[in-house]
Amino acid sequence: MSISVVALSGSLRKKSFNTWLLNAAIELAPAGMSIEIVDLAPFPLYDDDVRLVAYPPVVQALRDKIAAADALLLASPEYNYSVSGVLKNAIDWVSRPPGALFAGKPTAIIGAATGLFGSIRGQNHLRAIMAGLDAAVLHKPEVMVAQAAAKFDEAGKFTDEAGRKLLGELMAKLAVTVEKERKHAAG
Numbered sequence: 001m002s003i004s005v006v007a008l009s010g011s012l013r014k015k016s017f018n019t020w021l022l023n024a025a026i027e028l029a030p031a032g033m034s035i036e037i038v039d040l041a042p043f044p045l046y047d048d049d050v051r052l053v054a055y056p057p058v059v060q061a062l063r064d065k066i067a068a069a070d071a072l073l074l075a076s077p078e079y080n081y082s083v084s085g086v087l088k089n090a091i092d093w094v095s096r097p098p099g100a101l102f103a104g105k106p107t108a109i110i111g112a113a114t115g116l117f118g119s120i121r122g123q124n125h126l127r128a129i130m131a132g133l134d135a136a137v138l139h140k141p142e143v144m145v146a147q148a149a150a151k152f153d154e155a156g157k158f159t160d161e162a163g164r165k166l167l168g169e170l171m172a173k174l175a176v177t178v179e180k181e182r183k184h185a186a187g
């Protein structure tokens with residue numbers, strides 16, 4: 001069964017550990033799951049005056065992709081104990097009407113940080129934000145990559161075996177969650 005996932009990285013760095021973690025998720029995803037990483041670099045800062053006229057094309061494109069996707073995968077660095085502004089800005093754009101695009105959407109949250117805590121504080125904020133938007137956030141397994149500089153090789157491959165196993169399990173659980181939602185929707 002095919003499952004489409006929209007993935008967002010909260011870091012714009014070319015050698016972002018979080019974007020590399022999304023690449024690892026693509027590698028470890030179960031058969032039939034396709035994951036598209038949407039680049040947030042061109043996103044304007046949220047402006048409600050702009051929204052009331054029309055969503056900027058890049059924003060509308062992401063809104064359309066999320067509306068059509070079966071699930072979401074969010075990777076955020078921890079910036080000053082919270083989610084990055086880049087990701088929060090995109091979430092803010094997508095959260096506004098028409099529709100409630102995050103509501104009920106199976107959502108997996110992952111993160112990498114260079115410190116000892118593996119983005120846990122930022123992830124907790126992100127989980128609260130997505131719960132507030134009524135997304136169906138997966139709680140476990142938690143993928144929090146601490147001391148990220150030691151867990152990726154020069155080419156950006158996620159090399160931590162324990163972390164790879166957890167990430168693979170999370171992606172499998174995301175697929176199961178989507179399938180359950182489909183069965184539920186079909187009655």
Ligand SMILES: Cc1cc2nc3c(=O)[nH]c(=O)nc-3n(C[C@H](O)[C@H](O)[C@H](O)COP(=O)(O)O)c2cc1C
Nearest residue numbers: 011013016017018019077078079080081113114115
């Ligand atoms: C503005 C800023 C704030 C940061 N705050 C934290 C923090 O609160 N906790 C933490 O573990 N790392 C923090 N870091 C370090 C990030 O974990 C590190 O830069 C990481 O590589 C960012 O993810 P990326 O590789 O995907 O860009 C911060 C980095 C920046 C640039």
